[in-house]
Amino acid sequence: MLILSPSILAADFTKLGEQIEETISAGAGYIHLDVMDGMFVPQISFGMPVIETIRKCTDKVFDVHLMIEDPGRYIEAFAKTGADIITVHAEACRHLDRVIQQIKAAGVKAGVALNPATPLSALDYVLDELDMVLIMTVNPGFGGQKLIPYCLEKVHDLRLLMKERGLDIDIQVDGGIKASNAKEVVEAGANVLVGGSAVFSGDITANTKAFMDVFAEFENK
């Protein structure tokens, strides 16, 4: 199943509830929440209080992308905000397997993200434990960047690896994803697409529907 997960980082925060509702009504399946700590990435975005507050607006799947150092310190706190999926960066964890166990013990689905320069081998011993792998298609930290093409090769290789191992795990892509490159991204093997500026700049309904039209082409095949 193909899912659009709009990143609220690009939304107008004075109209957050309305804008989330608009993208959901037009077909978005998840809501992507980018948490940045000013250490793992240069920017600071938002944390638990914001997620807890918007949890009151919708019961959609909350897909929380933690761009924070040593995320094991905060897993239980983010689980309490109502997160459905928590994704940590392999590069930010000293004991990745332990952090994955912590996420699952908190009753939340576990995802691991890889930066563009991090090889798939970083997932070797944990892949079977995961619900989702996030292949970053830009270096994390900012919205509005351009997709780095070689990252799609990684998506393709990961899909093959999963097939070999008989696994059916979601592959999410994040960074520079637009309706105009969504076909290529899905063909590479991704099934959860994060869209920030491509969803929230301009007409949110039309932007979301443009992704849905691409998804429909695959689902009608």
Ligand SMILES: O=C(CO)[C@@H](O)[C@H](O)COP(=O)(O)O
């Ligand atoms: O995690 C990140 C950035 O680090 C993303 O989720 C961005 O927020 C996506 O924004 P666009 O590239 O789609 O504008």
Ligand SMILES: [Co+2]
């Ligand atoms: Co993100």
